[in-house]
Amino acid sequence: MGVKPLGEGTAALFVALHHEILLFAAVGLAIGGLDDFVVDLLFFLRTTWRDIAIYARFPRMTTPGLPAPEHPGKIAIFVPAWQESDVIAPMLRHALQSWGDGHYRIFVGTYPNDPATIDAVGQIAANDERLMLCINDRPGPTTKADCLNLLWRAMLAEETAGTFRYKAVVLHDSEDVVHADEIRLFDFMVDRFDLVQLPVLPLPGRGGWWRRAIADHYGDEFAESHGKLLTVREAVGASVPSAGVACAFERNMLEALSPDSAQGPFDPGSLTEDYEAGLRIRDMGGRSAFVRMRDAKGELVATREYFPDTIRAAVRQKARWTIGISLAGWDRLGWQGGPTEWWMRLRDRRAALAALVLFAAYLTLLLSVILWLWGQIMPVPHRPLSPAMAALLWLNLFLMLWRMAMRLLFVSRAYGLRAGLGAVPRTFIANYVAILAARRAVFLYLRSLSGHPLHWDKTQHHFPDLQADS
Template sequence: MLFASFTAAEWFLLVQHELLLFAAAFFALGMIDEFALDCTYLWCRITGRIRTPRIDERELDQLEGLAGPAAVFIPTWQEAEVIGSTLTHMLDAWAYAQLTVYIGCYRNDAATIASIIAATRGDPRVRLVVHGKDGPTSKADCLNRLYDALEEDEQRTGVTARLIVLHDAEDMVDPAALPLLDRALWQADFVQLPVLALPQPDSRWIGSHYSDEFAEAHGKALVVRDALGAAIPGAGVGCAIARGSLAQLARASQGKPFAEESLTEDYELGLKIAQAGGKGRFLRVRTAEGRLVATRAFFPPLLDQAVRQKTRWMHGIALQGWDRLGWGRQPVDLWMQLRDRRGPLAAILLVIAYVLVCMIAVRLVLEQIGIAQAPPASPLLQALLWLNLTGLMLRFMVRFCCTAREYGWRQGVLAIPRTFVSNIIAIIAGRRAFAAYIGTLRGAPIVWDKTEHRDHPALVQRDGQVA
């Protein structure tokens, strides 16, 4: 009977208060989680469990050779704009006779095939593999076709590859990356190098917001995972798998080591190797002059492209990952999986947060004109709001530090407002990911929903624009 006497304005204030309490509680949990990760990172840095070694010229010279044959897998679909630059740079940077680059193409993608042939100029280290199906199928299907080609070559020549490195058609590799991966696999089964999403002058907000996210994820989060011994997920580029580990996955999956029913087969790869008892490592190394040994790339500069990419990541990691991989048994793995899969919940909370901003503005108007008066905030709500405000300032500071470390203080400053761009993209991608997930549950096929790439870091490297 009490609620029946409420006016519309009073109902509005009640709903706004309850939404605020709900959002503040869940945002506080997220802030506590991030603070715990920050503290773990600092503690591991202080105790020496986290460090970034530097390699000088002498050590680089010692790394020039490879311990055994290496294969690089590059799946492509409509990548004529960038694949030539990728191959030209890769073959120059990794001038090893024991290297074979397997490039997967589709028979209905003549432009990409022509671009590969023109760029390689008959280099015997390049193996062009034309898929027997029209494209696109899925990225994992293309990778499995490359694995078949590798097995065929091994049977024909009697020479077995020691490691397989995964890359995308738009990547710029580091000259020191391949020998470092080769050496690291003596003590691991899976190794992931950092990815640097380069800032883009022509896309300071959308394309460049990836710079901030990867700088923090690959400068802090994955570093902590490695220090704590958690399973290391694959990024799909700049990662190497021991030949025996990939063969083990193939035997367990009818000869197909890459999961064709998954949208994020690269993410699953590292976790599956860990589940099978293999050891994963995240390798963060700098040269003597301070260059981070990493894979560099430009990420989507347009809103619709960024949304599509984030949709695939959220769908594959957060929603499919729950179904396909289950949950880890070790506390640290469970913690990291919870972090990986919070994307859809975070998108919902962000929607509520932006709705609350509008509702609070309406509330202030109602109070000013005397229609209704909001009750004072409870001590619990006040504590949660202060916790969230403090946590938000800390998040801005950490984001600034991570981005500034790789790209300079100006990009670090821009990283703060770019957080809101990231939030908007996450909200849109979250809605699409839910819709796509429901579609796959109803039997929709997994299709390679790739983004277009037109610019390549190697083309601007000579101008000093590449970090």
């Protein structure tokens, strides 16, 4: 009996491996691509119907035309801060200047082992009663949810002392560039909804092209997420998850999320307490809304901020999102709601698996190159594609081109045509970050299951020079 040469046997093994990985990647990409395709169709159907049935007869609402709220109330703004001395002062000054003497108060949460942030906030709070500095009893970092609960307790104490109740709680981060009309908009919308989410628009990146590309891929993703997906979620009756910034919770509904309101409504063991709050409000029968409204200048009422511009920082941030939404969400929140809610929760939780599919797709390309080079040296066994596999690959080609067109469309709408054209090659950066983030997330999540608690794995933030940018 003859024995195959070592090189031929190894080549056959590579061919078989290439085929199996190709099959896994092709099926995974097709499922994800068709899922996104259905979301796109629903968005365009909804947009077309509203243009014909509503906006053909009535002008679009803008903030200057907002009616007075039915039940005006005071708004509490929660800003958790851990090692934010570089950005917190200009953020607060800008917010106070933008919102003026409106009916609100900003609560900033800090930690006793972060004196720089305490000093930065304290210097402003000492001369402005619209701002309250709160210091945690425990050293940081704990979790963002734990810091938010500190602010909740400070709000309750003020309510008790002043014999009044706040109308809503708004979440912001210490690097946010807030919009001047947002308090008025929240005051009006919270009369009708228990959760109101405004768009988040990442600011264009700075520095060299690599750092700009990393930062700008966030803008690409948010342009689709907050320009399309949240609109579809609301339209199909699914939950609208909170983004953690530019979102308002009706005060009593937020209190109802916790069995012990004296401690706080946010779960300190969660890394994505904002996202979870949105889904829990839906489970309790609350109403949520995603609001895209323009101001007198035609600009979108949204929160703008810089996002990470290094691979390491982006991976850390997205790993935290993946842990809280894709991994922990399965056991923490379950699968409540109807079919559309299950669909959207499945979309939320597919990040880790999607990263594996992307890795398989890139590995397939690498193996294809290796086999081609190998074939230039010696014969390599050929395994023709089946008709079903060929059809699947053609389908994936169509879905990929469609996905590129959608990314170009929504990014161009948010940032201009030049940014939209750049979004297509930036997809490779987004995929690279997603794969590394999923790897880190799985490792940290498994480590947490063995008894190592998760902490606030924050990234370094920047605040724009608004005078230079204006």
